[in-house]
Amino acid sequence: MAMLKSLRSRLLKYLVLGSTILVSLLICLLWNSSVSGLPSRSLAPLKDELYKVISPSTYRYILNQPKLCERRNPFVVFMIPVTGEDSKSRSAIRKTWGQDNLLPNVDIARLFFTGQPSEPNTNLEKHLQKESKAYGDIIQMDFLDTYRNLTIKTMMIMNWLATYCPSAQYAMKVDADIFVNVPYLVHHLQNQASHQDYITGSVINDGHPRRNPHSKWFLSEEVYPESLFPPYVSGAGYVFSIDLAKKISRASRFVRPIDMEDVYVGLCLHYLNVRPVFSRTLLPYKNLFEIRRLEYDKSVLNEVAGLCLCVCVRVCVCHYKITKAVYVFTTDW
């Protein structure tokens, strides 16, 4: 009898202890989700007038390459936002890391993405048309090409990939002032286990909105009331599996546009419950998407560019194999 009693009291004790732990866990969970500082994932679709700003149906193509991926499955498509005037960067990229047939047996495509200049400029338009005919690598849409419109440009890039190149494996959005170590990038991607919901770059985990109206990155509480940004990848360059182009495009119906394109992509990823992956080497422990000054100066790079296949590539490959970095920041071309 006494034994039964002690068993019962012990059971009771465990029950009380267990439920206390459960309740505190629950409180913790609720507390955390309400003060996490991040937007909720269960969002309603945007109002039409808000979505219109980033909706692909708002804009039309002036120049397009709809057949680029028709008979090929690129391993990586480089999507490089530029302005129309940026012809120097385009030419430098075509001669160096973005050149055709850089790697044997790896299909790599390259596209420059532009909008429209603020002032109509027939000379520039003609020049772009000529360049587009000569290289087949320019996409132009009819939104105003300004810094504040980069989110529109990025969403048009996502939509272009989802529409015209779903057969690719990866895409990389990369700024024109970055020098990409293509051989190392391809090597890194070929060793990837995940082919879906994969996005990597220089991950920023502790971003938060700037509330100072004079800041270049000012974001009002009205547009973004939360105190933190979800993890996002620096806009300098990020690589993603091609399925994400469509998913991010779709997510944008639910995520209010802000004019920081990399944070905006991060918000879409948060909505999709996809975490950007940090890429590192172990020995030494280093960020693969490292941004730093290129060791050669501009004139040297331009000089070797013409001899790229035999000189620059050898030099770059050796050089970058040692540094194990995917991209390196350069000054303007």
Ligand SMILES: *[C@@H]1O[C@H](CO)[C@@H](O)[C@H](O)[C@H]1NC(C)=O
């Ligand atoms: C962005 O592009 C749209 C469409 O061309 C234009 O109406 C708007 O003024 C641009 N916004 C900025 C801030 O440049």
